[in-house]
Amino acid sequence: MAEFKKADSMLEWFDQRLGVVNFAKVMMTEYWIPKNINFLWAMGVLLSVLFTFLVVSGIFLLMYYKPDVNMAFDSVNYTIMQEVAYGWLFRHIHAVGASVVFLVIYIHMFTGIYYGSYKKGREMIWISGMLLFVLFSAEGFSGYMLPWGQMSYWAAYVITEIFGGIPVIGDELVVWIRGNFYVSDATLTRFFMLHVLLIPLLIIGAIVLHFYALRFPHVNNEAGEFFDFDEEAEKYKAGDKKGSKVVPFWPVFLSKDFFVLGFFMLFFFYLVFFHYGFAMDAINFDKADGLKTPAHIYPEWYFLWSYEVLRGFFFEIGGISGKDLGLIAFGIANAVFFFMPWLDRSPMVKPANQRPYFKYWFWFMMVDLIVLTVYGKLPPTGANAWVGFASSLTFLTLFAALPFITKAEAKKVGGK
Amino acid sequence: MKEFKILAVIVALVGITYYGIEPYAHHVMHPEVAPADFTFKDLKNVDTSLVGNVENGKVLVEANCIACHSIESVGHPQVMPNADAAASYGVVPPDLSGAGWIYDKNYLANFIYDPVSAMKLQHKFTPESGKAFPMPSYNWMSAQEIMDIVAYLQSVAPTAKSGTESHKKTFEAACGRCHSMAYAGLESTTPIDTIKTYMGATPPDLSQYIKSRGEHYLYSFINDPQVLLPGTAMPRTGLNKKAQEEVIAYMEEIGDRKKAERESLGIWVMIYTLIFAILAYLWKRKIWSEVH
Structure with missing residues (x-):
């Protein structure tokens, strides 16, 4: 075992045991991002923040939500929306956040396509990102079922039915997914499990993979220019901050992201408080009824x-x-x-x-x-x-x- | 400058998409309908310009109405308990205490003359169906006599008050015999099984209707259900504008209880976020001045 000299500060104490100084360098102060970027490069941070919002609001909702066909609707629309202090706020943040997260994902995705940020070494960034898109889709779909309104039920019915079209195993597959011959309590409970456990775990894993995939090919820039990151980083560290083509993740890159985030949040909270209808369909405020098909699904x-x-x-x-x-x-x-x-x-x-x-x-x-x-x-x-x-x-x-x-x-x- | 151009492109693309999937799609799926008519001008059986005689109205009401209807405000109690009344008539007959103020005058007069046509339920109470509306038509009365009854009912009606309690009373009188409102702890006064038989289906619980239908829809629908839902068994109730607005206000008070809290908190959160955004911008300028 290595000799430990007595630490002079708390930082040193942690550094001896966890190597925090080096860790902060690798993750923050010496993680290099191209300087030639515009606000579209802030979408990743926006998504991280939105995902955090979704997790936190989700945890609060989870404390009162009841995954049972007889209780789900009222646990959301009465208990959470009316009884629990600020329950409505958590639900609005969760519902609007789920919708807006897709808006930002699409912007992020088409930014990648527009700037060609998926090729010449960046293939794994793209693939892990697409994996996140698919996982978020599954998360959005499973979450939409939970309030057990009419659109929850019928969207679940229509989408699970799609799997019936797969040759040979289709019919059995639909029953396997639903846990019953129709969309029922078993379906709700398993989608609840998927929504609050399995898919979030996979998403967190995929986010780690996505961030990791960025480390070697590095982030693309507005001109699609390839340059030697190590060389530019040395330039920056030597004091030529203006001449270097890179900036550190912290504080330079993040200061720009926080600024974009600030104005984005203004838009987000406007939606949360004053314009949430697009994310909370009116039809879903009718309780699920398997005998009454809505006019438009x-x-x-x-x-x-x-x-x-x-x-x-x-x-x-x-x-x-x-x-x-x-x-x-x-x-x-x-x-x-x-x-x-x-x-x-x-x-x-x-x-x-x-x-x-x-x-x-x-x-x-x-x-x-x-x-x-x-x-x-x-x-x-x-x-x-x-x-x-x-x-x-x-x-x-x-x-x-x-x-x-x-x-x-x-x-x-x-x-x- | 370039960043503003990028932002403009994104705002335009998002704006076009939003317009397509929200206002435009809504307009296609829910076309505009005729505006609500609170004069019920299609009802012309009774000359409502006649001035009613309250005294004579009282005599007529006592002779013709109180065998079935209570008028609690002037001391005519319910003839039998709700369940028995519902079993006898199919639905609990309304108490007439507030009838003079919640119903439009023209509607009320024409309702007395012929309830089924006033309610626009001719498609339900057809001779072939064997069903008959529990209240008979008083089309044998003269227009003057009907206006006397209307004048009497208006004279005993309480004056309109505002506030949730009064909204609740209006809701109970106008909707509460058939509809429940679970989130307010209200159950329809006609027992669920009876009302289901009477209407053909259980009338929906209205707790979340302010959200699922929205104010705009309810405004047309309550005024004349047949316009938006042709063939529905729900009668046109004949509420005047004020009473209908009270009903909708009550539905919002129950269905969207946190509206006031949401809107006031929203302003503060927006101000807080704006301050954050401005500080973040200033910090960004400072940091980037070193690298540009």
């Missing part, structure tokens, strides 16, 4: 684009039923973003507006996703169904075309 806004891809195919093509086609398209839509690093075959790491072909692809995709999202909510009747079909087809076509577009771009720019 739709998922939360952040699932609308993929939901529209699912129902965009509504007629038989080439002997395959519309339902199966939709299911296949839905499966592709949910997996295809994982493959961005390989579908984009241009080696260029540049903002999309500096890439001759990719820029069209990017904005086309944004428009298509907005169309899908808007039509995902509207009733799929008449012309709406055809808009849904066209935009779903466009979505798939854009991804099918991406390798060719980027290959052509690589040729044009000569591998730069």
Whole structure:
């Protein structure tokens, strides 16, 4: 055992035992971030803060929530919303936070796509991020069931039903997921477990992986420039703070993030207190009733684009039923973003507006996703169904075309 | 400058999406309907310009109404307990103490003349259905006699008060015979099983209706249920504007009990966050001045 000399300060005492000085250097003061960034680089910190908000508000809700079909609705809408001191505040933060977290995830994700931050060594950052997106989706979906309102019930019914379309095992799989032949108490209890235990654990694990994945290839910058981080870090440490291309995570990078966070929180709390309806659907204030189907069933806004891809195919093509086609398209839509690093075959790491072909692809995709999202909510009747079909087809076509577009771009720019 | 441009692009994309999935989708799924009509101008059986005679109205009410209806405010008690009354009529007959003020005058007069058409329930009480509304039509009375009854009921009605207690009374008189309000501890005065048989389905508990339907919907719906839900067994109740607003106010007081707390706390949290944001901005400027 090593000799320990008597510590002169508390810091030294901890440093001897936990190496806190070095740890703080590695994690904070000598963790280098590019200087050439804009406020979009603050989304990661925004997400960390929102996730913390969700965990903390979730813990308070957990103290009063009852995962039982006979009690769930009133435990949320009466006990938490009316009886518990500030219970309504925790619920509003949780519900609005869950919705806004997806808004920031999408901004974060499309920032990554716009700046090409998923290739040339950054593949694992992208994949761990997409994994987080999928886990957050599962978390959002399972949480939406818990208040046991009409939309909780029917969204659960429709989405679990989707698994029935999987060949051979579909029917058994649906029963296995629901724990019953229909959406029932067993379904609620297991989704409660998923929402408060299993998925949060996986999310925390994936966040650690995501942060870790950033360490080696480093964070991208606004110009997509590659430079030697060690060299720039030495420059910074030697005192050439203005000349160096990097800044330390603490305090420089975080000071900018806190500023962005401050104004973002202003927007967030405005929603929490004064404009929460978009995150708490009116229909969900009717208690779940398996005998009464609501006139319109739709998922939360952040699932609308993929939901529209699912129902965009509504007629038989080439002997395959519309339902199966939709299911296949839905499966592709949910997996295809994982493959961005390989579908984009241009080696260029540049903002999309500096890439001759990719820029069209990017904005086309944004428009298509907005169309899908808007039509995902509207009733799929008449012309709406055809808009849904066209935009779903466009979505798939854009991804099918991406390798060719980027290959052509690589040729044009000569591998730069 | 460049960052503002980026922000503008994001705000535009988010704004367009928001418009599509909220106001626009709402407008498509819930088209605007005719505005609420508190004069009930479709009801024209009784000439309501006639001036009623309170004294004669009293005589008519005592001869025709109190066999079934109580008027507690002038000392006519309930004829039998709620459960028995419900078993006899299908639904507990309303106490008429407040009828003169919660119901619109034109509606009340036409209701006495022919209840089913005033309630717009002709589709339910058809000759083929074998069902009959428990209160008979008084279409054999003269318009003057009906206006005398209306004048009497208005004369005995309490003057309107404000505040939760009065909102609650209005709610109980207008809705409470069929609807429960669990979050206020109110159960429908007609027993649940009886009202289910009478209406064809259990009328919903209204605890969260201010949230699930919203004020805008309720405003049209209570005025005339058939407009938004054609074929519903819920009668048009004929509440005047003031009474309907009291009912909705009560639904909000019970269903959204923390509204005042939410709105006042919201302002403070926003101010706090704004101060944080400004301090964070100043700190950021200081820190970045060293590296730029």
